[in-house]
Amino acid sequence: MTKRVFIKTYGCQMNVYDSARMVELVAPLGYAPSDSPRGADLVILNTCHIREKAAEKVFSELGGIRHLKRAKERRGERMIVAVAGCVAQAEGEEIRRRASFVDLVFGPQTYHRLPEMIARATRAAGDGVLDTSFPAEPKFDHLPAARAAGEVSAPLTIQEGCDKFCTFCVVPYTRGAEFSRPAAQVIAEAERLAEGGARELTLLGQNVNAYHGAAPANGPNGGGEWGLGDLLRALARIPGLDRLRYTTSHPRDVDDGLVAAHRDVPELMPFLHLPVQSGSDRVLAAMNRRHTADDYRRTISRLRRARPDLALSSDFIVGYPGESDLDFRATLDLVVEMGFAQAYSFKYSPRPGTPAAAEKQLAEPVKAARLAELQALLQQQQGAFNAAAVGTVMPVLFEKPGRHEGQLVGRSPYLQPVHADAAAAHIGDILPVHIVGVRGNSLTGAIDDGRGREAAR
Numbered sequence: 001m002t003k004r005v006f007i008k009t010y011g012c013q014m015n016v017y018d019s020a021r022m023v024e025l026v027a028p029l030g031y032a033p034s035d036s037p038r039g040a041d042l043v044i045l046n047t048c049h050i051r052e053k054a055a056e057k058v059f060s061e062l063g064g065i066r067h068l069k070r071a072k073e074r075r076g077e078r079m080i081v082a083v084a085g086c087v088a089q090a091e092g093e094e095i096r097r098r099a100s101f102v103d104l105v106f107g108p109q110t111y112h113r114l115p116e117m118i119a120r121a122t123r124a125a126g127d128g129v130l131d132t133s134f135p136a137e138p139k140f141d142h143l144p145a146a147r148a149a150g151e152v153s154a155p156l157t158i159q160e161g162c163d164k165f166c167t168f169c170v171v172p173y174t175r176g177a178e179f180s181r182p183a184a185q186v187i188a189e190a191e192r193l194a195e196g197g198a199r200e201l202t203l204l205g206q207n208v209n210a211y212h213g214a215a216p217a218n219g220p221n222g223g224g225e226w227g228l229g230d231l232l233r234a235l236a237r238i239p240g241l242d243r244l245r246y247t248t249s250h251p252r253d254v255d256d257g258l259v260a261a262h263r264d265v266p267e268l269m270p271f272l273h274l275p276v277q278s279g280s281d282r283v284l285a286a287m288n289r290r291h292t293a294d295d296y297r298r299t300i301s302r303l304r305r306a307r308p309d310l311a312l313s314s315d316f317i318v319g320y321p322g323e324s325d326l327d328f329r330a331t332l333d334l335v336v337e338m339g340f341a342q343a344y345s346f347k348y349s350p351r352p353g354t355p356a357a358a359e360k361q362l363a364e365p366v367k368a369a370r371l372a373e374l375q376a377l378l379q380q381q382q383g384a385f386n387a388a389a390v391g392t393v394m395p396v397l398f399e400k401p402g403r404h405e406g407q408l409v410g411r412s413p414y415l416q417p418v419h420a421d422a423a424a425a426h427i428g429d430i431l432p433v434h435i436v437g438v439r440g441n442s443l444t445g446a447i448d449d450g451r452g453r454e455a456a457r
């Protein structure tokens with residue numbers, strides 16, 4: 001009888017990638033994916049620690065899982081419950097204490113040992129398994145070759161962890177030290193994804209442009225290292241891969257090689273998520289960001305000189321401890337000056353164990369008012385950016401069926417969702433689309449029939 005595995009994924013794209021690998025790891029043990037925890041034989045919560053009250057949300061989800069597990073036990077069956085990801089890494093002991101029915105707790109660095117952990121949990125009645133170590137041997141060496149999942153746009157993790165230690169952030173503690181996969185391993189995985197039909201790859205890493213992987217032995221700089229720019233050039237040569245993206249980057253790690261890749265590699269899409277967090281040098285220094293607002297301005301102008309149509313996205317934190325009204329105005333000024341196609345913004349919220357959590361906190365209403373003001377400005381910029389697309393023709397990579405019959409959804413080069421009438425057979429095609437309108441944060445358009453329209457790349 002086939003067993004069922006249910007995975008609930010929280011948070012970032014790295015977790016989505018990790019969850020997909022976990023499904024592949026347990027498949028040989030006879031687990032087929034299920035889209036509900038009800039009746040599942042293995043339930044995995046792949047957690048994220050970035051958001052506020054992350055641990056509490058996991059505990060509340062576990063409450064429901066506990067009932068399902070008990071119900072299964074009453075039928076004389078077994079359910080293995082696992083908590084994975086960054087909350088597991090940070091709160092492993094607490095989970096074992098407060099939710100003793102959880103069988104496995106493991107961090108992002110050890111999920112390659114999942115089959116072994118499941119075997120141990122099946123044998124150990126009740127003791128459970130806790131594995132939140134940072135193993136010396138990188139997990140990527142132990143993962144089965146990722147199957148080509150047949151996705152049109154596929155994520156590919158190339159780097160993990162972070163050594164930056166921004167004072168608000170848990171990542172250096174939960175994901176551990178920076179690690180880059182060897183370029184040859186990344187290229188091999190990219191080739192398999194392309195063979196499986198991927199036309200777009202998004203290279204993932206907590207600090208992806210700090211990438212410094214071992215160079216392939218027989219290529220340029222063999223025996224040395226490649227930066228992200230070198231890797232992008234190599235991936236662009238893989239047949240079928242027409243679009244490349246990467247996320248998330250740090251302004252400090254935009255080196256000349258990466259700027260040159262934006263100039264020379266047409267497959268590298270003209271859209272960049274480059275978090276700045278604040279426009280105030282005082283706050284940036286307090287955050288230990290290791291760059292100033294002017295450094296960010298200079299980096300963006302280097303990139304825009306290399307790729308004039310580059311559109312920007314960013315992350316912002318408002319209400320960081322000690323942020324004055326003047327500091328906040330500096331953030332608004334930077335936003336006006338740069339112009340963002342879209343952005344994410346957050347109120348600062350303390351993460352236990354990080355330096356900023358020990359500082360005196362700003363009043364909640366101050367944070368809320370600043371966030372509202374910043375979001376209004378960012379929303380206005382996003383609206384203007386989307387409105388400017390109306391009347392143009394853009395190459396759209398169609399990814400999946402839309403909400404209505406006969407409609408598909410794809411992405412523009414700038415990552416805008418685009419809805420257009422098209423046959424399902426066009427999934428995986430890049431077609432010129434005449435943009436006719438904006439709906440929310442998406443665009444609507446019609447596939448361009450080529451009559452009297454400008455040609456799309």
Ligand code: 5AD
Pocket residue numbers: 050168169170275277315316317346347348349350351
């Ligand atoms: N409070 C608010 N926002 C945070 N982020 C990370 N940690 C915190 C925190 N403690 C935001 C940053 C980061 C994004 C992924 O989440 O803007 O770039």
Ligand code: SF4
Pocket residue numbers: 162163164165166169170171172206207250
């Ligand atoms: Fe966190 Fe990014 Fe700073 Fe690293 S660079 S500590 S991941 S915010």
